[in-house]
Amino acid sequence: MITFYPGPSKVYDEVGQYLQEAFESGVISANHRSQEFMQMLEKTIHDLKIKLAVPDDYEVYFVSSATECWEIIAQSLIVESSLHIYNGAFGEKWMDYTNKISRNTAESPFELNEVLVLHESVVRKNEVVCITHNETSNGTKVSDDFFANIRKRLPNVIAVDATSSMAGVILPWENADVWYASVQKCFGLPAGMAVMIVSPRAIQQAVMVGERKHYNSLLFTRDNFLKFQTPYTPNTLGIYLISKVMQQVPAIAEVDFRTKERAKSWYSFLEHNGYQLMVENEAVRSDTVIAVRDAKERIAVLKKAAKQEGIILGNGYGKEKDTSFRIANFPAINDNEIATLREFLARMALKTVNE
Template identity: 20%
Template sequence: MFDHRIHNFNAGPAAIPLPVLKKAQEEFLNFKGTGMSVMEMSHRSKEFEAVLARALDGVKNVMGVPDDYSIILVQGGASLQFSMVPMNLALPGKKIDLIQTGAWTQKAEKEAKKHAEVNIAATTESENFMRLPRPEEIKLTADAAYVHMCSNNTIFGTEYHWLPDTKGVPLVADMSSNICSRELDVSKYGLIFAGAQKNLGPSGVTLVIVRKDLAERADKKLPSMLQYRTYIAENSLYNTPPTFGIYMLALTMEHIQETGGLKATEARNVAKANTLYEAIDGSKGFYRCPVNKADRSRMNVNYRIYKGDTANEDLEKQFVKEAEAAGLAGLKGHRSVGGLRASIYNAVGQDSINALVAFMNDFARKNG
């Protein structure tokens, strides 16, 4: 039944661990003897509340979330968080600092400006976001309401391997594309948010981890559905949640724990990224990664095919077409940057990386 699985490099929705899919398949029609699917049961039932507890406890245990933080599950994707964060965390008369590193921080800036003055603390837009700002380039406001950053840039293929020093100002991180891919200290952040569809499960669920005191900043006149405190008070059950997505999140957290936690996950991700980048850098210029080496993402690997000193779009189109025929899906780069992109999230195994590298080497031999 699983003989025809392809190598999935899609940027999101993305690969889900096969053991998670198999477990969901086993329980799909009859969840734990209830005679119904998780998708059919009431979100107020004791059976689903147990599923929700598994998901929330799984996040807490896997990520080491401190007790003074709340873990909530909302809808609307990370894009809704571009509005919810300033609605809840902005303070009268104070600026929001934002580190501009690509499309997702640009969208966050647009929404934040509707609620407060935004200070662009640093930007690399003039370099097409092919590197991150250096620490000395970031000019923060001393009394900002918070600092917004995107920890990994899916489109441009950059990732922070360090954190800006915000001098005690709460740090908000959009972690949609590298959540749970590495160890981290949650206490260094005021708020973390992430869409589920890259490392946590299927689309439809958004994870928010917020320091409890920050959740109390919001004006109580803000619509209930847009207040973090509403979800905290109601344990993410204020309205009907995406029950199946939460169930899949629970299974994914359990899978991470069963396979060694974030330390082992990070080690696998480092090995995968190193294998792919070494193939690119070792291709004698046929493949080239435009991203500053120190800022390269472990999750989204961008590269181009060159003939001489020029990127060759015809060869890139041929590469994508032949790769799909060979069972390697999702390798076309984002339309705003072109080229090729391999998204190698947690569920993409080393076997898929090896298959991609073998294909790349063969393609280069035939077309170089």
């Protein structure tokens, strides 16, 4: 099957080989306090920072999932409250989960086709500002200009969910303080691990909060990663695989160019073939998750026919679950697979016209 599901999504073709190498090397059986493991972790972090152009003074941690990142931020960085700026289901879920821990969240929702503009009146001094960079549920993105503007105007810690964009496009690292992503999307890896990247400003706030009550407290996590260890027994295989993928992939500037060119081509192809794009405003269309809307019955026919031909389309999500499908535009998906899906979609579009 060829999968275009937007997470968990297709893993790089080479991952099968890397799994065998991991087994044969013995590293996945190594003690996570051993020199062998610590050397691997150090190299993995180094390679990731180089390939993704992460600033030198930002620190990289590996945790279990993006959902765990919600928990770490809520426990270890919130002083008084958090502000959640969102236009989709995952941004809203982040807010709901945070509220269960901190019980003091504020929200600033915006519309699907809206270009996000900061209204400083909604931001309070001690809030952690939480933004979803790329909303997987509806195929929208927040522009780099917004992040540059908010960084210039606010001293707050800014946390960003980049689950559907990290390792797929260039991120404006220095314009936010916590970036996190699960690896089952643009990293092209199996689910079960997340990358969390934090700035000196975020670390300073964590020190001020001083929270050390949990196994995954940010300060406890940092103490261990500074020694190239982990606060709990890690996903050693996941760390090994991300190390191998970071060695394999080109620099993020090249990946970014390819991702965006593919996205332009996808949007043009879909419109040319009569498909209705969920996001009408080109300025806020995601480069990595493409959402298409249609009647419920038509969506069901498309997904069923695709599956019969060995193609998995992504389901819609939330209120658009039955009236849309999503296409992952992640780096691990190759040109032949894209050509196969396009041929299918073009054929189905023609069939609809003839009917």
